[in-house]
Amino acid sequence: MEEFHFKCIVTGPPCVGKSSLLLQFCEKEFSAELDTTVGVEFQSKTMELDSTYKIKLEIWDTAGQESFRSITNNYYRGAHIALLVYDITNRQSFQYLGSWLEEISQMSGENIVTLLIGNKSDHNDRRVVKVEEGERFARENNILFIETSAKDNTNVEKAFEDATRQVVKLIKEGKMVVVNKKPQTVSLNQKEDPKQQQQQKKSGCC
Amino acid sequence: MMNRSISPVRLSPSTPVSSSPVLNGKSNSIQINNNNNNINGATTTTTSSSYKRLYNRARQQFSFQELAGTDLTLLMEESLLIRVFQFLSYHDLFVVKRVCSRWRPLCENKDCYAGLDMQSFIHNCRYLPKAVLAAYISTLDMEGEEIDALKMVCREIPRVILPDDPSPPPQLSSSTTSTTATSTTTTTTTTSKSNGINGFLQDLSSSFNSISSLTISGGSKSNGHLRTHSSNGIHQDDTFGSLTSSNSSNGSLSSSYESPSLMSSNSSSTPTSTRTILEAMKILIKPFIFILIITENVDKETQKKEKLRREREKRMEEAIKNMERRYITELGEEEIIKESIPSLSREKAWPLLIGNDLNITPELFSIFGARAERAKQKGESSLGREGTVTLIQLDLPRTFPMLSIFQNEGPYHHKLAAVLEAYVCYRPDVGYVQGMSYLAAIFLLILDEYQAFVCLSNLLNNPCYMTFYTMNLPQMEVYMRAMDSLLQIHIPKVHRHLKEMGIQPDIFMIDWVLTIFSKALPLDVATHVWDYLFLEKETFIFQVALGILKMYSKELETGDFDQCMTLLTHLPPDIDDDELFQHIATFNIKPEQFAKLLNEKSSP
Numbered sequence: 001m002e003e004f005h006f007k008c009i010v011t012g013p014p015c016v017g018k019s020s021l022l023l024q025f026c027e028k029e030f031s032a033e034l035d036t037t038v039g040v041e042f043q044s045k046t047m048e049l050d051s052t053y054k055i056k057l058e059i060w061d062t063a064g065q066e067s068f069r070s071i072t073n074n075y076y077r078g079a080h081i082a083l084l085v086y087d088i089t090n091r092q093s094f095q096y097l098g099s100w101l102e103e104i105s106q107m108s109g110e111n112i113v114t115l116l117i118g119n120k121s122d123h124n125d126r127r128v129v130k131v132e133e134g135e136r137f138a139r140e141n142n143i144l145f146i147e148t149s150a151k152d153n154t155n156v157e158k159a160f161e162d163a164t165r166q167v168v169k170l171i172k173e174g175k176m177v178v179v180n181k182k183p184q185t186v187s188l189n190q191k192e193d194p195k196q197q198q199q200q201k202k203s204g205c206c
Numbered sequence: 207m208m209n210r211s212i213s214p215v216r217l218s219p220s221t222p223v224s225s226s227p228v229l230n231g232k233s234n235s236i237q238i239n240n241n242n243n244n245i246n247g248a249t250t251t252t253t254s255s256s257y258k259r260l261y262n263r264a265r266q267q268f269s270f271q272e273l274a275g276t277d278l279t280l281l282m283e284e285s286l287l288i289r290v291f292q293f294l295s296y297h298d299l300f301v302v303k304r305v306c307s308r309w310r311p312l313c314e315n316k317d318c319y320a321g322l323d324m325q326s327f328i329h330n331c332r333y334l335p336k337a338v339l340a341a342y343i344s345t346l347d348m349e350g351e352e353i354d355a356l357k358m359v360c361r362e363i364p365r366v367i368l369p370d371d372p373s374p375p376p377q378l379s380s381s382t383t384s385t386t387a388t389s390t391t392t393t394t395t396t397t398s399k400s401n402g403i404n405g406f407l408q409d410l411s412s413s414f415n416s417i418s419s420l421t422i423s424g425g426s427k428s429n430g431h432l433r434t435h436s437s438n439g440i441h442q443d444d445t446f447g448s449l450t451s452s453n454s455s456n457g458s459l460s461s462s463y464e465s466p467s468l469m470s471s472n473s474s475s476t477p478t479s480t481r482t483i484l485e486a487m488k489i490l491i492k493p494f495i496f497i498l499i500i501t502e503n504v505d506k507e508t509q510k511k512e513k514l515r516r517e518r519e520k521r522m523e524e525a526i527k528n529m530e531r532r533y534i535t536e537l538g539e540e541e542i543i544k545e546s547i548p549s550l551s552r553e554k555a556w557p558l559l560i561g562n563d564l565n566i567t568p569e570l571f572s573i574f575g576a577r578a579e580r581a582k583q584k585g586e587s588s589l590g591r592e593g594t595v596t597l598i599q600l601d602l603p604r605t606f607p608m609l610s611i612f613q614n615e616g617p618y619h620h621k622l623a624a625v626l627e628a629y630v631c632y633r634p635d636v637g638y639v640q641g642m643s644y645l646a647a648i649f650l651l652i653l654d655e656y657q658a659f660v661c662l663s664n665l666l667n668n669p670c671y672m673t674f675y676t677m678n679l680p681q682m683e684v685y686m687r688a689m690d691s692l693l694q695i696h697i698p699k700v701h702r703h704l705k706e707m708g709i710q711p712d713i714f715m716i717d718w719v720l721t722i723f724s725k726a727l728p729l730d731v732a733t734h735v736w737d738y739l740f741l742e743k744e745t746f747i748f749q750v751a752l753g754i755l756k757m758y759s760k761e762l763e764t765g766d767f768d769q770c771m772t773l774l775t776h777l778p779p780d781i782d783d784d785e786l787f788q789h790i791a792t793f794n795i796k797p798e799q800f801a802k803l804l805n806e807k808s809s810p
Contacts, residue, residue: 014640015600033607035725038641039716042771058768065597065640067677071716 003054006167007078008160009108011100012085013093014064017119020150021085022061025160030151037063040075047160055164057081069103076107080176081115081163086134088118088147089126094133101141111176114143115163122149284312291318296326300333301608303779310728310780316341519548547737552652557661559740564667566660571628578627591630591637598626598638605643606729612647621650625659632663639675641720642666648724648733670744674719685719686711687807688800689748693755696793700755700762707767711751714774718751726754731783745800753790757781 010018019034019041026045041061049055060079062072076082082104086093097116104114118134121127131147138145144162148155170176282290291313294302303313312318314335322334322342331339348356547555581592602622603613611618625646630638645665649658666675673681689711693701704710717726722739724732739746754777755762762770 014597015604031607033610034604035607036601036604036640036643038644038720038725040713041775042713042768044768044772058771063640067637067639070677070679071682071712074712 001048001052001054003056004164004168004171005056005058006080006164007058007060008081008083008163009060009062009076009079010083010085011062011072011104012064012083012117013087013090013096013100016064016085016087016090016093017150018064018083018085019061021083021117021119021148021156021159022059024150024153024156026059028153030153032151037061039063039068040072047157047164049161049164049168053164053168055168057160057164073103073107076104076112079108079112080167081113082108083115083117083159083163084143085117085119086129087120088129088134089120089123091128094118094129094137097137101143111170113163113166113170114141115159115166116141116143116145117159118145118147119150121147121154122152287312288315288317291315292320294318296330296333300779314338515548519551549652549733552733552737556649556652556736556740557657560661560664562660562664564660564664566663568656570632571656571659574628574631575624577631578624581631582627590634592634594637594639595627595630597640598623598630598643601638601640601643605647612643618647618650621655621658622647624655625650625662628659629662629666633666636666636672636675639677639720641717641725642675644721644724648736652733668744670719670747674716681808682712682716684804684808686715688803689715689751691803691807692748692752692795696752697756697759700759703763704770707770709767709770709774713771715751717775718754719747722747723750726777727781727786728779728783731781731786734783734787743797745795745797748800749793749795750786750790752793752795753786754781756789756792757786 010022012018019037020030022043023029023031023034026043040063043059043061044057045059046054046056060075062068062075084097084100084104086097088094101114104112116134116138118129118131134145134147144166146155146159146162148159150156167176287309291299291302291309296319299313299318303310314337316338319334319338319342322338327334327342334342343353343356346352578595581589581595602619603616605612605622607613610616612622613619622643626638626643629642629646630636642662646658646662649661652658653661666672670685672678673685690701693704693711714726722732723735726732727735735746735750739750742749758773761773765773
């Protein structure tokens with residue numbers, strides 16, 4: 001079984017359920033009482049994809065508040081996957097996704113696979129952001145889209161599978177290189193071209 | 207996860223466990239005196255209706271400040287607490303365990319896990335203490351392959367000592383013995399441990415008093431066999447009453463003193479009748495005294511600790527009476543490094559230690575409170591970062607969620623909002639930054655709103671916290687470099703290993719500094735850190751950080767990237783206060799040294 005090691009960063013406005021998604025994905029659990037994420041938190045999980053690939057995901061969960069973006073931006077480096085999460089019951093969380101997206105592509109390589117996630121789909125009665133709106137935004141920006149519910153465990157695994165499948169596809173097509181080395185965290189004030197970080201290292205890629 | 211037959215009693219303000227009248231030190235009518243000699247606790251008029259009234263009043267008056275420290279549980283015997291904990295689901299036990307160091311061993315007591323079966327084992331294995339896991343696995347009589355299969359289900363298993371391991375299995379909770387809590391013998395033995403034989407009868411009488419006052423909930427629930435019918439779901443308000451009556455009637459002595467105790471609980475009891483009961487109990491208990499002799503030695507240690515704690519409380523009280531900051535500082539220096547400020551004294555000690563250099567007045571607090579109201583209406587168009595006021599509401603329920611008091615309907619929800627909103631308007635240049643709610647929450651657990659605001663404002667008015675809360679990257683980088691070189695000097699092996707993997711201090715330090723460890727460490731350990739922090743200023747944060755890294759140096763020297771990162775961003779919930787402070791004490795970083803280091807690091 002071919003093995004890959006991907007770095008995945010979870011980002012988006014505050015209180016949209018980033019940590020809950022992770023908890024559901026990594027521990028198969030839901031808790032309405034999660035602590036606020038301050039700075040960054042780390043999780044790792046190994047998953048199987050289509051029973052042909054074994055994928056180790058290194059997941060970085062970031063704080064959602066605007067103030068932290070200057071810090072969390074540094075953690076994008078070397079990431080293969082960015083999960084951009086918003087809350088379907090909160091219009092505000094959907095409104096400024098453009099700027100988030102800009103930052104993702106600015107701070108990481110161009111080839112980063114971005115998946116837009118509309119979370120809290122279990123609250124369909126309180127929905128204010130239509131599925132079509134999410135789909136349209138994703139299409140316009142050429143990123144993947146899915147709606148999930150961390151509470152009901154709807155589509156949570158599928159979200160991660162979709163994203164990793166896309167990365168594997170890009171690697172197979174030679175459009176992405178995979179760094180099997182542990183991604184470096186960087187000093188806060190350092191401004192370097194993120195593309196430089198994409199050094200290649202032997203792995204199952206071409 | 208409610209897969210136990212007993213309906214779980216959540217640690218939430220609306221449930222009787224946390225708001226029972228007995229726990230309320232401030233309610234005169236149902237006051238239980240902590241003094242063991244006092245037997246007036248039973249002078250409660252106990253008709254059902256008057257109980258309801260008292261109970262409701264007590265619920266309103268109940269001070270959560272006491273919940274914050276260990277004071278609440280000091281009123282209860284350990285065995286009684288274990289009984290309370292037995293009603294919790296395994297997941298709740300896991301949560302409750304984090305509340306304080308006294309509760310932790312109790313929550314890990316094997317009696318809390320008596321009903322463990324395969325199904326609940328699989329569902330809850332993450333939450334079970336390692337000792338319980340080991341004990342349970344050893345009862346399974348499993349082969350290697352089966353255990354391998356079990357490992358797939360339960361990630362914790364590889365970390366516990368398996369039965370075929372040559373080394374002995376870990377002891378269950380040390381403080382509360384291995385006797386079963388379902389017999390009154392335990393109640394007596396554990397009671398005796400704190401005070402020796404002489405204190406035993408007094409202890410018993412006091413615990414008996416608490417029991418009889420606890421059972422005032424009326425005659426309808428006179429029978430203690432809660433376990434048998436609780437699966438039908440007991441009305442929450444009744445749970446505590448039933449629970450405690452089970453405590454008084456379940457034991458081996460139950461047949462003998464069940465009726466008097468119920469008598470005292472159903473009809474209005476007088477001190478005289480209580481005394482009669484005590485006389486009766488003395489006779490009944492004699493055969494058990496020999497057990498006490500055996501167990502007495504074991505807990506001289508605990509006894510000593512308790513005595514020391516009382517003494518410290520007294521000295522601190524005297525220092526506070528003198529109301530001199532300098533005096534406390536002198537007293538504190540030597541004492542706090544080893545022992546924390548007694549939780550009852552913090553209310554007075556903290557504001558003194560922090561001081562009020564900003565000269566904040568109650569008027570100022572109310573002015574900014576009013577301004578916050580306006581800022582909320584204006585929303586994003588307000589001055590500076592005042593708009594962040596809207597973010598506070600999102601974070602309130604996510605601040606110490608396990609305490610359940612900052613939740614939307616929680617009793618401290620508005621207080622926390624008020625303090626934070628006032629601060630945002632007071633310092634619109636800083637605004638609300640995630641992490642701040644933890645600081646305000648800790649202050650609110652100890653102080654009132656105004657004092658909490660004074661302390662929060664004065665504490666944050668410090669170059670280190672300001673740097674982090676304003677996200678001043680160049681200056682933060684200086685602190686990170688300072689931390690990095692401290693790590694290199696003091697724990698070089700860990701430094702090298704982390705550096706090799708590219709893990710830099712900002713990964714863990716941002717959380718630790720912003721919340722001053724209140725999120726990363728258990729509450730009691732965190733407040734202990736805070737005690738000392740107010741004396742040593744921010745240098746101590748870096749010292750504590752070194753202490754934590756030293757404590758886990760083994761893991762951090764050998765672990766791979768994932769293990770180290772996971773450990774550093776999710777510290778284990780069962781960090782031991784004494785152990786951590788031993789490690790912290792191995793570093794002695796003077797504020798001047800640290801200032802020099804910062805100076806060096808700021809010039810490239």
